[in-house]
Amino acid sequence: MDEKNQTIFGFTLLGLSEKPYLRMPLFSVFMAAYVLCILGNVLILILISTHSQLHTPMYFLLGNLSAADIWLASITIPRTLYSLLSQDLSISFHGCFAQLYLFHMVGNMDSFLLAIMAIDRYAAICRPLHYTAIMSRRTCSGLLISSWIIVNFNATLHTVLTSTLSYCNRIIHHYFCDIPVMLTLSCTDTSTNEMVLFTEGTLLVVAPMLIILCSYVLIIRDILKLCTSKGRQRTFSTCSSHLTVVIIFYSSVIFMYFRPRSLYSEAYDKIISVLYCMITPMLNPFIYTLRNNDIKQAVKKVIQRGSTDGQ
Template sequence: MEGKNETHPGFTLVGFSDLPELRIPLFSIFMTAYIICIIGNFSISMLIISQPQLHTPMYVLMGNLAFVDIFFTSITIPRALYGLISGDTYISFHGCILQLFFFLIVGNMDSFLLALMAFDRYAAVCHPLRYLTIMSPKTCIYLVASSWVILILHSILYTIVNSTQAHCKWVLHHFFCDCPVVLSLSCTVAPDLQIGMLFESAIIILGPVFFILVSYILIIRAVLKLHSSKGNWQTFSTCSSHLTMVIIFYSTLIFMYSRPNTVYSPAYDRMVSIVFCLFIPMLNPFIYSLRNEQVKSAVKRVLLQASS
């Protein structure tokens, strides 16, 4: 598998094959978490679709996030589960590139949706009288559709770059085809190309972060202007579930991609990636339901209707 090869024979996807004694326990844990993730996010999506009182911009974006999380986990986890149960470490070159393409789109869409939800909270807290005008259904559709277009173009660019590189190594010490890992197997990457990719990815990654930070700075400023401490808490509590998701998502993202190469560790990468790709999407529906009164009320209504 070593040495320059232009015929693209495929990759060895190490996954967790170097931990044979843990394959069955890991399979059981990941399968259980994956099932919970799918059921939880699907339930949130169906709840928002079926309950007219949740047909507001915030919950439409929340439903989109749950829908995206289903696909996000399904891009990486089933192949990891297959590798754990079968011991098969082979993935074709085109299969790897296809996984990379969809992972880049859906993974970054999580970030864009969190930014749009931050803007929604800004509009609700800072401009309550104009909220429905600012966040009209047409605006929501335009913002979500624009995000998809931007990320598809971004993913096409990175997929072309990775698929046209000459690879000198074919062993991926990971459980899925992540962009930095695949690119690290290339024989050489032109400095100009590296700079261009770094600049473009910085916009895609840091753009939503900047958007979220500005939105919350404006929200906090508006909340502090309220004279009632009870009013302060009630206003800011509407942002609590979203803020929790943002903190968990970006803290894991920073651990994954913002560290020096000197502390690179395949084992570390795999475990943090499992948190990012599986456990965060699994936790999101519980964060929505436990920290959001309207969602909890909608769940109670559905349960009462089902029992009557």
């Protein structure tokens, strides 16, 4: 297929399943998950913006993570819902690579945000007297801006490399345009793409992972110095939500992108991608809400205020 045909006809996204009787059940599940994701993350953003006790670096970063999760879910799920409902499986060439670009930019930003949040937890637990200076608004903003620049460059590079391939097959056995599945459609040599995906992807994933690992090693070291088990439990509880999100996020990303092309599996890739595209963004607000006393107190105040106004 030449470039002209690619541009005109684009690709066909087969979605999660080719069986017609599964479309409505899948639509219902995805719609419910998407609504929960949007409502949960919007609630986090509202609570952080309207409650002064949440105007701290930790919640500033959590707000950014919630915004990124809304964006990440919105890149893939609405298009999937539309396909399930309308049975229109086509996506334009430019639309496909715009989706690929946005997905990798925001997905990598999630990784950077988790690393910055780990630094925040380290500073709060291990350097409490210097916490305000270490995690100032200027420092947080600088880290966020630098991260956006890096992930934008990375997403642009992969999008350009992938879009310049020749595609002999335009049928995508997936529900969104992603690099691994696009490489399987190409009839040209993809070794350069695979090498760049592995090397640069390793840097962008491993570097944040090492930051998180080092932060928690230092945190655990300081926690073990506490005299009482109750003190250790209370201190570590401030990290448990973040650590849970880190484990879910990185386990799925590593499986998806750090393996040989020969191990590509359509079924497993769809399941894993659903985990980090839909399940993780949906669960994050609940994980932070249920395990965070400050957020729970803010929610209680909103409920009490609503009850008072209703009376």
